[in-house]
Amino acid sequence: MRRIHKRSRVSVVVVAAVTAALAFMASGCGGGGGGGATSTTATTIGKGEGSLNVIEWPYYTDKSFAQPFEKQTGCTIHRKDAGTSNQMFALMHNNGGGGGGQYDLVSASGDASLRLIKAGDVQPIDINQIPSWKDFLPQFKSPPHNTVDGKHYGVSLQWGPNTLIYNTQKVNPAPTGWGATYSSKYKGKLTAPNNPIQIADAALYLMQTKPSLGIKDPYELTKAQLDAATQLLMSQKPLLKRYWNYAADEITSFKNGDVWMGAGWPYQTLALQGDKQSVKEIVPLPTTGWADTWMLAAKAPHPNCALKWMQYVTTPKVEAQQALVFGETPVNPLACPYMDKIQKGSCADYHLNQPASYYSKIKFWKTPIPQCGWNSSNDCMDYNAWVQAWTKITG
Amino acid sequence: MAVDAGALETGPPIRRARLRISGFLWRRPWLRALGLLALPLAAFAIVYLGTLAYLFISSFWTLSSFTATVEHTWTFANYRQIFDTSEPYLRIAGRTIGIAAAVTLTDAVLAFPLAYFMARLAGKRTRAFLFVMVLLPMWASYLVRIYAWQTILAHGGAINWGLNKLGLPEQNFAYTNTAMWIVFSYVWLPLMLLPVYAALERIPDSYLEASADLGASGSKTFRSVILPLALPGLVAGSIFTFALTLGDYITPLLIGGTSSQLLGNTIYTFMQEANTPFAAALATIPMAIVGFYLLLARRLGAFEAL
DSSP, X not given: OOOTHHHHTHHHHHHHHHHHHHHHHHTTTTTOOOSSOOOTTOSSOOOOOSEEEEEESTTTTOHHHXXXXXXXXXOEEEEEEOSSHHHHHHHHHTTTSXXXXXXXXXXXXXXXXXXXXXXXXXXXXXXXXXXXXXXXXXXXXXXXXXXXXXXXXXXXXXXXXXXXXXXXXXXXXOOOXXXXXXXXXXXXXXXXXXXXXXXXXXXXXXXXXXXXXXXXXXXXXXXXXXXXXXXXXXXXXXXXXXXXXXXXXXHHHHHHTSOSEEEEOHHHHHHHHHTTOOEEEEOOSSEXXXXXXXXXXXXXXXXXXXXXXXXXXXXXXXXXXXXXXXXXXXXXXXXXXHHHHHSTTHHHHTTOSOOXXXXXXXXXXXXXOSXXXXXXXXXXXXHHHHHHHXXXXXX | OOOOTTHHHHSOHHHHHHHHHHHHHHHOHHHHHHHHHHHHHHHIIIIIIIHHHHHHHHTTOEEOTTTOOEEOOOOSHHHHHHTOTTSXXXXXXXXXXXXXXXXXXXXXXXXXXHHHIIIIISOHHHHHHHHHHHHHHHHSOHHHHXXXXXHHHSTTSHHHHHHHHTTOOOOOOTTSHHHHHHHHHHHHHHHHHHHHHHHHHTSOHHHHHHHHHTTOOHHHHIXXXXXXXXXXXXXXXXXXXXXXXXXXXXXXXXXXXXXXXXXXXXXXXXXXXXXXXXXXXXXXXXXXXXXXXHHHHHHTTGGGGO
C-alpha cells in the first residue's frame, strides 16, 4: 500500500531503477563495507564510508538534491525503489532482516514504520545528531509511527494531508467537509482513491457522525467498527463515478468532466490548477494524511553516511527542494522561504504556513495491526483484514 | 570418383570422428530426439511447469498478519475464503467470465464477415490493405490504446463531441462495464480475425461449387459447409479473446468503474500488498477455467486451425 501517485511515475522510475541497478552491479558492492559496527549513538558522526544504500520511494534521493550531498560527503548513493509499503517492508525484512546488511536506510511511510520497528529491522538513532530536528513541526518530532518508548527509529522528512478537491464551476456551494462525499447531491460525479487505507477516512467520518461506535483511532478498528466503515463505503459506492488508481487518473477525470469532486492530494490540485482547470481543494479537519520517515537499518553497513544523509535532507533548503520535486510538505517549517523562492506561494499551497492546531487535526497513516493501543487488547483488525474488506467494497 | 567403403578409416581424423558420431546417432533415433529436445524440454519443465507448480503450492500458504511475510504452513483457508459466498471473489469471477464471454461473442460476430470478405471476396490489393488496417493498431502499445479509449469515452471526449454535433443525447459509458466490453472487444479483435481468416481461406472453392450443384441454397451452404469448416478458426480465436480477457488487469483499472473488479486486477491488488498466497489461490481460478476451455476447444478441432 502506498499513496498512489508514486506508482503513477513508475514508467520513469523503472528506467531509473534499472539504471541504478546496473550501476550498482557495475560497482560491485559499493564502498566495500564500512568497517563493522560503528556506534550510532555517538554524539559526533564519524567519517563517511563512501557508500549509502537506500530503499526509497522513487525520487526520494532525487539527483537534484542528492548530488551536492554525494560531493560533500563522498557517500555515493545506491537506490532501490519500492512501489508499495509492503514491498518496502519485505525488502527490509527478508534476507536476514534489518536490510540483510545490504541496506542502510529506508524511507518508510507511517503504515510500514511500526512493523519495521517491531520486527527489529531498524535501530534507534540519537536524535540530537540531527540538528534540524528541533525546528520540526511538533507533530513530527516524536510521532507514534516512528518513536516507540521515547526511542527515535529515524527522522521524519515529508508529509501530506488528504484533501477534498472540487470543480468550482459545478460544485456550488463549495463543500465544507467530508460529508459532501457521502451525499447523493453529486451522485455519479464523485471519486475516491482505490486504496484500503481509505477505510480510515470512513472511520474518521464515523468518529464524528456515529459516536456510539466508540471509534477512538481510525487506524485501530475492532471487527464491528471495521464492518461499520465498510458499510459506509459500500453505501458511498453508487455515488462514485470511479475509484482512481493513479494520481494521473484523477487529474484526467477532473479534466474530462467525468468527476466533479473527490479525495486527493495537494499535488493533484496544483497540477489541475497549473493546467488552468477551475478546481480548488479544502482540507476538511480532521482529515487523514501520510508521513514518511528515514529509518536506519538494524544492520546498516554505512551508518555514518546514513546519519549524514538524515542531517542533510532535513535542512530547510533540501526539505524545500524535495517537497517541490515530489509534491509534498516538509516537516521543517523553516523550509517555507526556500519553497517560496523556488516556486512562489508554494509554502501556502502545501499548507506549511498553518498554526500548530491545524496539524494536530491530521491523523497520519499507520499500519493497522492486531494490537489496539486504545483498549490494550488484540481485538483490532490487521491490515490484511483491511485489504479483504476493501476488496469486498470494490469487488 | 567413387567413394569407397573405407572412407571412415582413410579421411582426416576430425572428419572420421564426425562421421562416427553421425553414424552412432543414426542408429539410435531416440538419442537424436533427446539431443534436440533436451534443452527446450528442460526449459519448459523448469520455467513453465515449475513456476506453475510453485504457484499452486504457494496457494496453500498464508500471509502472517504482523510481519507481512509468507508462512509455510498448509491450509485451505485461501480457497475457503474464495468460495465463501459472502465474500466478493465468486462474484468477481462470475463477472470476469461474463465479460470474457461477451467479448468473445462480439469479436466472433465482428470478425466473421470481415474475415469472409478478406478470404473469399476481396482482391489482392484490398486484402492487403485490410490486413494492414487490422494489424496496424497492434503495433502501437497496448497501454497507449487503452488510454486513447479513456479519452474517447470520457464525458468530454470524442464520442460525446460527435453526438453533440449531431444533436443526439450524450453517452455515459466512461468508467462502466460497458466501456470495458467495448475496449476489450476492440483490443482483441485482430486475434479473433486472423484464425477465422485462416480457416475460411482453406475452404476449397470446389466444396462450395459441389454444394451448389447438389441444389443447396446459399444459406444452406453457409450453414452446412462454411460454418462447420470455419468453426475451428472461431474456437481458436476465442481461446485468445477469452483467455486474455480473463487475465487482463490494466483495462479494469483504467477503463472500469466502481463495479469493474476482474480477476486479473484483484490478483494484482493482492500481489501489490505482498499477499502472494492469496493471489496464487485466486490465480488458479482462471487457470482452471482456461484448462477446461482448452479441453473443449480441442474437441471442437481448434488446434488444427492454429
